[in-house]
Amino acid sequence: MRQKRLGGLFAAAVFLLCAVMTGTYLIAGYGAYLDSDMASELALASHLAEEGKLISGTWVYSTEVRVLSTQLIFTPLMALFPHDWRLVRTLGCLILQGILAASAYFCGRALGADKKFSLLFAGLTAHNEKNEVVPGLAEDWSFDEKTCTYTFSLRDGLTFHDGEPLTSADVKFTLEAILDEQNGSEIVSNYTDIAEIRCPDALTVEIRLTQPNAAFPDYMTIGILPEHLLAGKDLATCAFNQNPVGAGPYRLEDWDMGQSITMERFDNYYGGQPQIEQVIFVIVPDSDARAMQLEAGEIDMAQITPKSAAQLADSEEIRVYRMETADYRAIAYNFANPYFERHPELPNILSYAIDREAIISGVLLGQGEAAYSPLQKSAYNNADIEHFTYDPEKAERLLVEAGWSKGADGYYEKDGERLGFTIAAMADDQVRVDMAAMCASQLQQIGADVSAETRQSLDWAGQEACIIGWGSPFDPDDHTYKVFTTGAGDNYTSYSNAAIDQILAAARHTEDAAEREKLYLEFQDKLTTHLPYTFIAYVDADYAMKANIHGITEDTVLGHHGVGVFWNIAQWSIA
8 A cells, every 4th residue: 555645734633643742752752851932831730720810911922821820720730839840741631632632633633723624524515616515424414495495405325434324413413513512613603504404304404593594504614523423412521522533534553643644545434435545644843854854755745835936946856836825915904902992093194104015025935815805816806995005194194184293213103102013923834924024024114012922822812912813714704703793603803783793694694696796896895984904915835745646726716824635535546
């Protein structure tokens, strides 16, 4: 059996590994040492223990699960064993196994995050090369307008990887798991219109909605979970998180914690037997290392940086694919922060002070496109809206009109408050780090005291602004309703616009294609009057692979972080 190593930090590998990598890998491989990430965790734990608190009043940190574990696990352990960080680390990581499995794997992935590129799971519907919704596990479906009910007809003979039949009951179980508040699914807002789920027989599932949802067939690409393995189980801690079973083109064969994941083809896959027998995902976080391993023949495929892509462009043995994505970068402003509550006019004004072409040239090495809308890479794009093209003089003029005046130090101020804030960027994403630095420098040039700050994690509630990444090539509801609707699950910046709420709700709930298009055009125009972000650029994705691997569809528009390249992996071949 020929093994082909598809290397790189692909999201398909990440979603399987991140659940337990922090615990088991560190204990097994580095039990006697302290890595930089864990050092910050334990340093904070020690600080909190000294303060006698679980939440520090002097140290700003994220509320994501990773750092929450520091508060609730490492802090009491550090208090118990103040002089033995190795013991604290070991015990803490062991406890984290269940918690991280729940948050990082099951809730974040099995319940829908990055569902569109999963090799392990399959949904009732799927996406084709053009990102259109097509039949998946369901051979067809229909919609009854009178009862507002979708009826999906499953293919006959479907099974999970363990050989057990996949039926309508599994579909019902999956949707109910998403809707269950205890599971904390990040995509629950996509399914809140569900009023009732019925299973007339094993091959038929009827889903009645409270009101029409035009994007619902798109959301049924969600991977179907096996009820027989999960019913009655604690989804946070059950063994399924370390041994997932789905109905996708590949099944889990071996999991070498922190090193690699081996997948074997699933012969009963509904889309036909995959041509490549085995796929091995190797964890190589460093992008330069991925390129070197690719050249050395140690891996066969990797997502690489523009710099590495240029270096490999002339190789006869390696083919480089520069692929368009719907993944944009932007400055996201925290409207819950008192500063932007006082100055809501700033996002629009400062958007004229960002030289997008300079950022694309300097940071992306030309591999990107200036951004002006979240739907720019969509059939619903409104190209006639305000683009906020670079115009620093206009930015300064608008500041003056809004009551700001430039002081002797060269910075604008208003009501005794200086124009200035911090743009945060995640340390593990060099593109975002560089973008934050360039944006800060450009804003400094017009008299805004803006700085860039690199962070290990983002504090959504406490930060002023950050470089955000988002975007989807699928139904426009996918990354608008839950991102820009007041109080929605992925509205991290507390953006609120009543007009936007109304438009997005109407677009979701109408089945009329012409009316939906009109509403999304209006949405984009209305967004320019009260910007949630300063849109910067859409980024391309570079994939490099051995020339003897065939099947990648280079014209497919990829999603966030360049995911989606594996949509048709069952048809890939090795010459």
